[in-house]
Amino acid sequence: xxxxxxxxxxxxIPLTDKDFSYILSHFTEKKLKKHQYLIQIGDKVAxxxxxxxxxxxxxxxxxxxxxxxxxxxxxNWWITDYQAYFTQTKAILNVDCLEATELLCLSYENRExxxxxxxxxxxxxxxxxxxxxxALQKRMLSFMTNSSETRYDLLLKQYPTLxxxxxxxxxxxxxxxxxxxxxxxxx
Amino acid sequence: xxxxxxxxxxxxIPLTDKDFSYILSHFTEKKLKKHQYLIQIGDKVAxxxxxxxxxxxxxxxxxxxxxxxxxxxxxNWWITDYQAYFTQTKAILNVDCLEATELLCLSYENRExxxxxxxxxxxxxxxxxxxxxxALQKRMLSFMTNSSETRYDLLLKQYPTLxxxxxxxxxxxxxxxxxxxxxxxxx
Numbered sequence: 100x101x102x103x104x105x106x107x108x109x110x111x112i113p114l115t116d117k118d119f120s121y122i123l124s125h126f127t128e129k130k131l132k133k134h135q136y137l138i139q140i141g142d143k144v145a146x147x148x149x150x151x152x153x154x155x156x157x158x159x160x161x162x163x164x165x166x167x168x169x170x171x172x173x174x175n176w177w178i179t180d181y182q183a184y185f186t187q188t189k190a191i192l193n194v195d196c197l198e199a200t201e202l203l204c205l206s207y208e209n210r211e212x213x214x215x216x217x218x219x220x221x222x223x224x225x226x227x228x229x230x231x232x233x234a235l236q237k238r239m240l241s242f243m244t245n246s247s248e249t250r251y252d253l254l255l256k257q258y259p260t261l262x263x264x265x266x267x268x269x270x271x272x273x274x275x276x277x278x279x280x281x282x283x284x285x286x
Numbered sequence: 287x288x289x290x291x292x293x294x295x296x297x298x299i300p301l302t303d304k305d306f307s308y309i310l311s312h313f314t315e316k317k318l319k320k321h322q323y324l325i326q327i328g329d330k331v332a333x334x335x336x337x338x339x340x341x342x343x344x345x346x347x348x349x350x351x352x353x354x355x356x357x358x359x360x361x362n363w364w365i366t367d368y369q370a371y372f373t374q375t376k377a378i379l380n381v382d383c384l385e386a387t388e389l390l391c392l393s394y395e396n397r398e399x400x401x402x403x404x405x406x407x408x409x410x411x412x413x414x415x416x417x418x419x420x421a422l423q424k425r426m427l428s429f430m431t432n433s434s435e436t437r438y439d440l441l442l443k444q445y446p447t448l449x450x451x452x453x454x455x456x457x458x459x460x461x462x463x464x465x466x467x468x469x470x471x472x473x
Contacts, residue, residue, distance in 0.1 A: 159427055159430070159431060161431040165431075167427070167430045167431055169423070169426075169427070181416075181419060181420060181423065182420045182423065182424070185416050185417070185420055186420070214409065214412065215409075218405045218408065221405065221408045221409055221412055222401065222402075222408055224412055225401065225408055225411055225412040225415055228412055228415035228416050228418075228419060229368075229372050229415050230372070231415075231419055232368060232415060232418055232419050232422060233368060233369045233372055233373070235419060235422050235423060235426065236356070236368065236369065236422060237369070238426065239356075239422065239425065239426045239429065240346055240354070240356070242426065242429060242430065243346070243354045243429065243462060244346060244348040244352075244354055275430060
């Protein structure tokens, strides 16, 4: 899985073999089964995770016990409870596996260490943060201004493979509509 | 206004006089009157802006010509159309002044230059990007899960001064409710 991580980082910055082997030494591996939790509400969130293989969702549970899907993550994506991770507070989200999943884990300390020691890794993570902000803003704009049917069409267009990998009720929870409403969009 | 910018940057990284004077040389000043536009939909977005004095809003206009407020910015905040700025595409947002405003402007080229030349500035902007992501995710979670009345209470608690500076119809546009609905919350 390390080859893919290297490719992923090199989309933004060039790396020597020595750079990459040093960077990789700061990650640990983790394997989870389908339905297993990576993060549960109230956990200390020590790591951010890069998905080598598999599919996860991050969800927020509201006062009425309703689940809202904040983010999916599949191959080459990063996932964690960012608020808890960046501010070193307890998790407010659950993150669980929709498929058997293989991850590379980077602790907060090691991420800060890499950013401090290697200017180009600080650049990499700044660029990733900027891209993440744009993606989240797009999602919020879409949430504020588009109908659920339009958001369904956009999701289908943006992540066609997602629809083959998750159930309809998961798609409904991401869009914030009922399973019944979703079935109307499918026609 | 440069003293406040230095304080703002030094909340995250220490600066020598020489550092700061070099950093400041990459900014230009801009003054706008109340109601003036900083960015209009379709503009090339060459700069990000740090607010020295004043108040602005960034808005998205939907297909029905309804305005949605994406972000406010007041003293010590940064504002631009981030999607357009980071991806060097045309503006999809309007940014205009709710008060007479003084700004320090940083071009995309100068921001990248500073990040490349001064590792600590890359660190500063990475930290700002991470904080921005968390703030936006909080807003989206609130939008997905809270009633408009709860969101009103949270906004009042988070930014009490904002309510003295903008009209009720602006607050309504930020919360995504009608002016009539908002007036019920005020009681």
